[in-house]
Amino acid sequence: xxxxxxxxxxxxxxxxxxxxxxxxxxxxxxxxxxxxxxxxxxxxxxxxxxxxxxxxxxxxxxxxxxxxxxxxxxxxxxxxxxxxxxxxxxxxxxxxxxxxxxxxxxxxxxxxxxxxxxxxxxxxxxxxxxxxxxxxxxxxxxxxxxxxxxxxxxxxxxxxxxxxxxxxxxxxxxxxxxxxxxxxxxxxxxxxxxxxxxxxxxxxxxxxxxxxxxxxxxxxxxxxxxxxxxxxxxxxxxxxxxxxxxxxxxxxxxxxxxxxxxxxxxxxxxxxxxxxxxxxxxxxxxxxxxxxxxxxxxxxxxxx
Numbered sequence: 550x551x552x553x554x555x556x557x558x559x560x561x562x563x564x565x566x567x568x569x570x571x572x573x574x575x576x577x578x579x580x581x582x583x584x585x586x587x588x589x590x591x592x593x594x595x596x597x598x599x600x601x602x603x604x605x606x607x608x609x610x611x612x613x614x615x616x617x618x619x620x621x622x623x624x625x626x627x628x629x630x631x632x633x634x635x636x637x638x639x640x641x642x643x644x645x646x647x648x649x650x651x652x653x654x655x656x657x658x659x660x661x662x663x664x665x666x667x668x669x670x671x672x673x674x675x676x677x678x679x680x681x682x683x684x685x686x687x688x689x690x691x692x693x694x695x696x697x698x699x700x701x702x703x704x705x706x707x708x709x710x711x712x713x714x715x716x717x718x719x720x721x722x723x724x725x726x727x728x729x730x731x732x733x734x735x736x737x738x739x740x741x742x743x744x745x746x747x748x749x750x751x752x753x754x755x756x757x758x759x760x761x762x763x764x765x766x767x768x769x770x771x772x773x774x775x776x777x778x779x780x781x782x783x784x785x786x787x788x789x790x791x792x793x794x795x796x797x798x799x800x801x802x803x804x805x806x807x808x809x810x811x812x813x814x815x816x817x818x819x820x821x822x823x824x825x826x827x828x829x830x831x832x833x834x835x836x837x838x839x840x841x842x843x844x845x846x847x848x849x850x851x852x853x
Contacts, residue, residue, distance in 0.1 A: 566683040569707040590655040606655045617655040621662045631671045648687040657686045665691040666698035680706040705830040758787045777842045822851045
C-alpha cells in the first residue's frame with residue numbers, strides 16, 4: 550500500500566476504525582495523514598477524497614482546536630506511557646474520554662498517535678482494550694516508522710498503509726526484492742538485523758504462498774494443508790496485502806496483476822473477506838485455541 554491510498558474517493562461508512570500508517574516522522578507523512586483526518590471530520594463533500602476547508606470542522610482543525618480530534622505525542626523522555634493515553638495531566642482529555650463523548654462539530658471522532666512504536670507495554674495494553682471494542686464513529690490513526698515494535702495483538706486490529714514507499718528497501722544484500730515481499734518484511738521484521746539465512750527462508754515461503762494462491766482454483770485443499778503450519782500468520786499477511794492491492798485497483802479503475810483468488814471478488818465481498826482475515830489474525834495473536842484448518846476453510850468459503 551502506498552500514498553495512492555490518499556488519492557482515491559472513498560465512502561466514510563466503509564473506512565476502518567483503526568489505521569497504522571507506516572512512515573518516517575516527516576512533514577510529508579503528517580500532511581498526508583492530517584488531510585485524511587480532515588476528510589473524516591469534514592462535514593461537506595462526503596463522497597469525495599478531499600475536504601472542503603470551509604466548514605467549521607475543517608477550520609477548527611486548521612486552528613488546532615477541533616474538539617473531536619486528539620493528537621498524542623511522545624513525552625519529554627521520548628516515550629508514550631499510559632498517562633498520555635488516559636489524559637492524566639492537563640495536556641489532553643484522554644483517548645477514551647474523547648472517543649466516548651458525543652461529537653461536537655463533526656460526525657466522527659479521531660485520535661492520532663504519533664511515533665506509535667514509542668508506546669510502552671502498559672500503554673499498548675490500554676490501547677488494545679480500546680481497539681477490541683471501539684466506540685461508534687471513532688477512528689484511531691497511528692503513525693510508526695518501526696511497526697514491528699508494536700504488539701502483534703495490536704497490529705492484527707489495524708489496517709496498515711505504507712506511505713514511505715520511496716524509502717522502502719527494495720534490495721537485500723544486492724538481491725532485488727518483490728515489492729509485496731518487501732512490504733511484508735518491513736511490516737514484520739527488523740531488516741537491519743535480519744540474517745541472509747532468514748531472508749532466504751522467508752523468500753522461499755513467500756514464493757510458495759503466492760504459488761498456492763495462484764493455484765487456488767485447482768486445489769483448495771493445498772492451501773488448507775500447507776498453510777496449517779507455524780507460518781500461517783505470514784501467509785495471511787501475503788493474502789491480506791493481495792486483497793489491499795485488489796481493492797486499490799478497483800477504486801482506481803486500473804488493471805492489476807494480483808492473484809486470481811482476489812480478483813474473483815467484488816468490492817463488497819473483498820471488504821468482508823478482509824475483515825475475516827483480520828479477525829483470524831487477531832485470534833492467532835491472542836493465542837485463542839482454534840482449529841486453524843477449519844478456520845481457513847471458513848475464510849476461503851468467500852471465494853465462490
